[in-house]
Amino acid sequence: MDPEDPEDRDEGIDDDERELLRQDLDDVEALKHLLGPRGLKGVIFYCPDCEEDHYLTWDLLRGNLNQLLEEGDSPVHEPAFDPDPDEYVTWDYARGFLDGYETLQDEESEEVAKRLSRELAGRGWTRGDISGLLGSVHLRPSDEGPPPEND
Numbered sequence: 001m002d003p004e005d006p007e008d009r010d011e012g013i014d015d016d017e018r019e020l021l022r023q024d025l026d027d028v029e030a031l032k033h034l035l036g037p038r039g040l041k042g043v044i045f046y047c048p049d050c051e052e053d054h055y056l057t058w059d060l061l062r063g064n065l066n067q068l069l070e071e072g073d074s075p076v077h078e079p080a081f082d083p084d085p086d087e088y089v090t091w092d093y094a095r096g097f098l099d100g101y102e103t104l105q106d107e108e109s110e111e112v113a114k115r116l117s118r119e120l121a122g123r124g125w126t127r128g129d130i131s132g133l134l135g136s137v138h139l140r141p142s143d144e145g146p147p148p149e150n151d
């Protein structure tokens with residue numbers, strides 16, 4: 001990044017922060033769908049300015065992140081809407097949950113890829129065909145797939 005470039009300077013946040021915010025936005029979206037149905041409404045943040053906890057619903061959090069992305073500033077001090085502390089988790093907890101969930105998904109899709117590879121090989125599919133199919137549904141071909149074609 002060139003500090004003399006006015007395009008780089010006029011934003012309150014740089015590209016790295018922007019990327020992190022986008023990642024956070026994706027996470028919030030995922031968390032809303034994963035934790036919302038479990039009765040968890042959002043995240044609790046300790047705010048050093050107000051010296052108290054702020055409760056942010058997933059939607060509020062998403063709105064804040066969006067505003068941060070667009071304007072470089074965020075209205076985090078919105079009054080809590082009669083929150084029930086039991087329905088809010090810390091951001092660390094939420095992120096930890098998401099990490100664990102994504103790892104689980106990876107492991108599951110690996111297992112699915114493995115089983116699918118074996119199944120299709122049993123039906124006479126070539127290794128290339130199987131890799132193509134798995135790739136088209138965003139599964140990684142299994143390392144221990146069918147034996148290589150011999151003709």
Ligand SMILES: [Zn+2]
Binds near residue numbers: 076
């Ligand atoms: Zn505050």
